[in-house]
Amino acid sequence: MxxxxxxxxxxxxxxxxxxxxxxxxxxxxxxxxxxxxxKLLNPYWSSSGYLLEAKGFLSGFCTSIVANPTALRLVDxxxxxxxIAIGLGLIVGCLTRPAAIAGAVxxxxxxxxxxxxVGFKYSSPTEGSYLIVNKNLVxxxxxxxxxLFPTGRIVGLDRLLFGPPRIVDPQHA
Amino acid sequence: MPEENVRESEHQAQPPQAxxxxxxxxxxxxxxxxxxxxxFVYGLLxxxxxxxxxxxxxxxxxxxxxxxxVLPKTTGKKAxxxxxxxxxxxxxxxxxxIRAAGFAHPDWVEQKRRDAEKNKLDKxxxxxxxxxxxxxxxxxxxxxxxxxxxxxxxxxxxxxRPGGTGAxxxxxxxYRHYQELLASKDVDAVIIATPDHWHAQMAIDAAxxxxxxxxxxxxxxxxxxxxxxxxxxxxxxxxxxxGHQNRQQATHAKAREIVQKGxxxxxxxxxxxxxxxxxxGAWVYDIHxxxxxxxxxxxxxxxxxxxxxPFSLERFFRWRCWFDYGTGLSGDLLSxxxxxxxxxxxxxxxxxxxxxxxxxxxxxxxxxxxxxxxxFEYPERNLTLIYxxxxxxxxxxxxxxxxxxxxxEVGGVLTVTPDYESTRFKKKIEDGVIDPxxxxxxxxxxxxxxxxxxxxxxQYFASRGLLYxxxxxxxxxxxxxxxKEWLDCIRNGGQPSxxxxxxxxxxxxxxxxxxxxxxxxxxxxxxxxxRIV
Numbered sequence: 001m002x003x004x005x006x007x008x009x010x011x012x013x014x015x016x017x018x019x020x021x022x023x024x025x026x027x028x029x030x031x032x033x034x035x036x037x038x039k040l041l042n043p044y045w046s047s048s049g050y051l052l053e054a055k056g057f058l059s060g061f062c063t064s065i066v067a068n069p070t071a072l073r074l075v076d077x078x079x080x081x082x083x084i085a086i087g088l089g090l091i092v093g094c095l096t097r098p099a100a101i102a103g104a105v106x107x108x109x110x111x112x113x114x115x116x117x118v119g120f121k122y123s124s125p126t127e128g129s130y131l132i133v134n135k136n137l138v139x140x141x142x143x144x145x146x147x148l149f150p151t152g153r154i155v156g157l158d159r160l161l162f163g164p165p166r167i168v169d170p171q172h173a
Numbered sequence: 174m175p176e177e178n179v180r181e182s183e184h185q186a187q188p189p190q191a192x193x194x195x196x197x198x199x200x201x202x203x204x205x206x207x208x209x210x211x212x213f214v215y216g217l218l219x220x221x222x223x224x225x226x227x228x229x230x231x232x233x234x235x236x237x238x239x240x241x242x243v244l245p246k247t248t249g250k251k252a253x254x255x256x257x258x259x260x261x262x263x264x265x266x267x268x269x270x271i272r273a274a275g276f277a278h279p280d281w282v283e284q285k286r287r288d289a290e291k292n293k294l295d296k297x298x299x300x301x302x303x304x305x306x307x308x309x310x311x312x313x314x315x316x317x318x319x320x321x322x323x324x325x326x327x328x329x330x331x332x333x334r335p336g337g338t339g340a341x342x343x344x345x346x347x348y349r350h351y352q353e354l355l356a357s358k359d360v361d362a363v364i365i366a367t368p369d370h371w372h373a374q375m376a377i378d379a380a381x382x383x384x385x386x387x388x389x390x391x392x393x394x395x396x397x398x399x400x401x402x403x404x405x406x407x408x409x410x411x412x413x414x415x416g417h418q419n420r421q422q423a424t425h426a427k428a429r430e431i432v433q434k435g436x437x438x439x440x441x442x443x444x445x446x447x448x449x450x451x452x453x454g455a456w457v458y459d460i461h462x463x464x465x466x467x468x469x470x471x472x473x474x475x476x477x478x479x480x481x482x483p484f485s486l487e488r489f490f491r492w493r494c495w496f497d498y499g500t501g502l503s504g505d506l507l508s509x510x511x512x513x514x515x516x517x518x519x520x521x522x523x524x525x526x527x528x529x530x531x532x533x534x535x536x537x538x539x540x541x542x543x544x545x546x547x548x549f550e551y552p553e554r555n556l557t558l559i560y561x562x563x564x565x566x567x568x569x570x571x572x573x574x575x576x577x578x579x580x581x582e583v584g585g586v587l588t589v590t591p592d593y594e595s596t597r598f599k600k601k602i603e604d605g606v607i608d609p610x611x612x613x614x615x616x617x618x619x620x621x622x623x624x625x626x627x628x629x630x631x632q633y634f635a636s637r638g639l640l641y642x643x644x645x646x647x648x649x650x651x652x653x654x655x656x657k658e659w660l661d662c663i664r665n666g667g668q669p670s671x672x673x674x675x676x677x678x679x680x681x682x683x684x685x686x687x688x689x690x691x692x693x694x695x696x697x698x699x700x701x702x703x704r705i706v
Contacts, residue, residue, distance in 0.1 A: 022206070026206060026209050030209070030213055033213060034213070034217070037217060041221070044617075052294075063293060063294060064293055066293075066294060067293030067294050068293070088210070091206055091209055091210050091213065092206050092207055092209075092210055093203075093206050154202065155202055155205045155206060156203065156205070156206055157203055157204070157206075158203075159199060159202055159203040160199070160200065160203035160204075164199070164202075
């Protein structure tokens with residue numbers, strides 16, 4: 001999205017590139033927000049099933065969460081409201097960078113709990129076929145990109161809260 | 174890359190210090206994404222509204238709420254009304270039942286404590302200690318094997334129990350013969366968990382002695398015993414409960430409600446099954462190292478068995494493998510399946526039975542089949558009940574009720590799936606309100622709970638609804654609930670759910686299947702003469 005052909009050249013961002021980044025931010029925000037609200041509105045939802053399926057080095061930790069009703073309630077609560085807060089932040093561009101980082105961390109946890117590694121089998125069906133890379137990992141990387149190229153101060157509430165981005169001339173930066 | 178490097182062209186020539194206040198353009202850009210949020214809220218509300226309307230339409234069509242199953246009411250204990258309990262037969266099942274009543278052997282407590290330490294999800298001990306105190310005292314134990322009798326005595330004195338105060342318990346007295354136990358004035362009620370060949374005689378004697386009876390299935394070993402026991406119990410006025418603990422399963426009550434509302438349409442076929450694939454599942458139990466003619470009263474064990482044989486550890490510990498003591502797959506496992514269907518459909522005794530099978534895998538000297546099937550006809554109900562079993566495969570097959578409008582599968586979870594050629598749901602399927610590829614209704618009482626099922630055999634029993642159910646979101650042992658129901662009726666009157674009439678239907682149905690298998694012919698029930706012909 002940027003043309004960075006030499007250290008002395010200014011970094012620029014075209015309208016299309018900016019638009020694509022903002023669209024990506026909103027789509028991921030939409031996905032997070034709906035995931036959170038769907039869980040909030042479903043009285044039967046619990047993370048226990050997902051945690052019990054955990055494989056790899058986090059499986060013991062996940063099992064101990066399920067075994068402790070208070071911890072499980074806390075994890076369920078954090079999941080629901082974490083997804084909602086991140087989703088809202090990304091859609092309206094409020095605290096965009098923290099939201100993107102928090103979203104990436106959350107997805108990293110999801111990925112590490114149920115990694116699609118060779119030899120790991122899951123009883124719950126997945127909606128696709130994966131080898132190491134799954135949709136969580138792809139969305140995680142997209143959030144890393146959004147954290148590195150935050151757009152909330154250009155299109156979003158961050159612009160009103162913190163002002164538009166400062167201009168930096170790389171030659172004098 | 175730092176945030177400052179993402180820029181838009183219009184600001185390139187406008188240093189931030191030159192800007193004053195927040196202009197209209199700034200506000201527009203700041204709020205540019207808010208309409209997306211508006212779109213989201215609109216989409217969410219629309220989806221919710223559509224989902225709710227679809228759900229409401231389906232539930233209204235079904236006349237069914239999502240409320241928990243309507244479970245039979247049992248009344249609470251009356252203060253101070255202690256019931257003194259005796260146990261006849263403290264083998265595997267006897268020990269299970271006494272534990273469900275509130276008395277566990279210290280070894281079990283210790284084992285479960287270790288299991289919980291190893292696996293934090295193992296809640297057996299925790300759930301058991303939270304179980305309701307049934308206000309009973311275990312005063313009498315009778316077993317022909319010394320080791321088991323001693324285990325019973327140890328359980329009766331174990332103060333680690335639901336509602337336990339830590340105060341020492343008086344404990345039970347051991348009786349070497351069940352008739353001595355029945356003659357005791359310290360016993361109000363007995364649990365009989367012996368091999369089947371003793372069931373009828375012991376229960377008849379108990380009824381005549383005025384002791385209330387909780388009897389394990391199969392109710393009797395022979396047809397003739399059914400009539401004698403039925404008469405003895407009805408004459409005595411005792412409270413009798415047959416050990417079909419899965420009657421307490423919440424999904425069974427919900428299944429009954431669904432059938433009574435006609436949701437499945439006319440049901441023409443019900444299929445029930447048993448599949449197991451382990452020596453334990455096929456009743457090849459361990460032989461205890463201390464079992465010997467010195468520790469086992471062999472003569473008393475044989476009792477009413479039709480063929481007397483010399484002392485045999487194999488026959489003592491694996492009695493289910495011989496018709497001399499048990500009833501094979503029919504009275505052992507078909508019994509549970511039939512009783513569940515009888516509970517849900519009020520089937521009563523079938524018109525006819527045709528059974529087949531053989532000893533195809535466990536050629537170990539047994540005479541009961543390890544593969545067994547039976548077809549029961551109910552022409553007046555326009556219905557066939559099929560039972561099919563193997564002890565050499567674990568393939569899971571549910572208890573399925575096949576109706577013209579929907580099929581229902583019942584176990585620990587209940588699922589109703591619409592039929593795509595249903596008459597009742599035709600319009601709703603055409604309108605897209607009902608999707609025949611998806612379950613119409615799923616009832617999972619413990620959906621929020623955690624199932625810490627640890628062994629394959631536990632998984633089997635749990636999937637059949639034989640281990641536990643849920644009350645107000647808490648996991649409860651169904652045997653505990655079944656015993657509690659019996660005790661509540663002793664204290665407050667009324668009839669338990671698996672009383673002598675249900676037992677009569679169960680025993681006759683199972684004996685029809687056994688008779689058909691042994692005689693190689695179709696057998697009929699004569700409702701006038703009240704006999705199998």
